[in-house]
Amino acid sequence: MNIEHLSDLEALTERAAELFVAIMRQSVEDRGRFLVALSGGNTPKPAYERLARPPYGDSLPWDCALIYFGDERMVPCDSDESNYKMACESLLNHIDIPAWNLHRIHGEDNVSEAARLYDVDLRALAQETGEALPRFDLMLLGIGPDAHTASLFPGTVVLDNTRDLAAGVRLPDTSEGALHATERVTMTYPVLDASRQTLFVVAGDDKAEALSRVEAGDMSAPAARVRPTDGDLLWLVCDT
Ligand code: 6PG
Numbered sequence: 001m002n003i004e005h006l007s008d009l010e011a012l013t014e015r016a017a018e019l020f021v022a023i024m025r026q027s028v029e030d031r032g033r034f035l036v037a038l039s040g041g042n043t044p045k046p047a048y049e050r051l052a053r054p055p056y057g058d059s060l061p062w063d064c065a066l067i068y069f070g071d072e073r074m075v076p077c078d079s080d081e082s083n084y085k086m087a088c089e090s091l092l093n094h095i096d097i098p099a100w101n102l103h104r105i106h107g108e109d110n111v112s113e114a115a116r117l118y119d120v121d122l123r124a125l126a127q128e129t130g131e132a133l134p135r136f137d138l139m140l141l142g143i144g145p146d147a148h149t150a151s152l153f154p155g156t157v158v159l160d161n162t163r164d165l166a167a168g169v170r171l172p173d174t175s176e177g178a179l180h181a182t183e184r185v186t187m188t189y190p191v192l193d194a195s196r197q198t199l200f201v202v203a204g205d206d207k208a209e210a211l212s213r214v215e216a217g218d219m220s221a222p223a224a225r226v227r228p229t230d231g232d233l234l235w236l237v238c239d240t
Pocket of ligand 1: 073083
């Protein structure tokens with residue numbers, strides 16, 4: 001398992017931003033665009049804020065970047081629980097990026113309809129290159145203490161969904177994820193695994209057990225089941 005241990009959150013943030021920029025620039029040079037799926041939650045927020053500041057900010061080719069989301073909570077996009085709102089407040093509102101480059105999941109809709117629409121969006125992206133699956137240049141992911149990633153939570157049927165590119169998730173009230181939203185839309189494993197570069201960004205000692213399960217290859221840990229078919233997988237971890 002390819003893992004980098006960083007000394008603290010600031011070092012993790014800098015490293016994540018540095019990798020984001022390097023992958024972005026290489027993708028634009030190689031293919032004329034940068035396909036990225038942003039992670040939600042709190043951990044990536046400092047890295048998004050870092051990307052909005054010099055020397056990055058509008059020096060980056062945001063007009064070539066297509067921004068998607070690995071998952072979304074089924075809440076209005078102005079809710080403090082919205083991954084889209086977090087991304088806007090930390091990054092998207094502070095850079096010059098065309099609105100049509102942003103592909104959010106419609107958290108305000110019915111969960112099944114939002115999943116269907118996002119599935120259609122992802123299939124359209126794949127069809128641009130004649131592929132069955134979209135191939136993201138960068139898939140940003142986090143991990144929860146229960147070892148979920150995106151909204152692929154333990155015990156949910158979406159873990160075995162290899163048919164859809166995006167799917168609705170309904171969590172029991174006992175699930176860790178229910179603290180933020182009991183209904184979600186998530187990319188499924190086939191989309192995650194088609195990525196060129198997958199980057200987990202992990203902070204906090206509350207993730208230690210989940211991380212050790214992944215390192216042990218515990219397939220009951222959803223994050224352990226992210227296995228790029230033809231891409232690189234790197235974990236950036238700080239345990240403070
Ligand atoms: C979500 C995220 C989720 C997140 C983990 C870690 O919508 O909740 O996509 O998968 O990455 O829960 O969250 P923190 O970074 O807040 O610990």
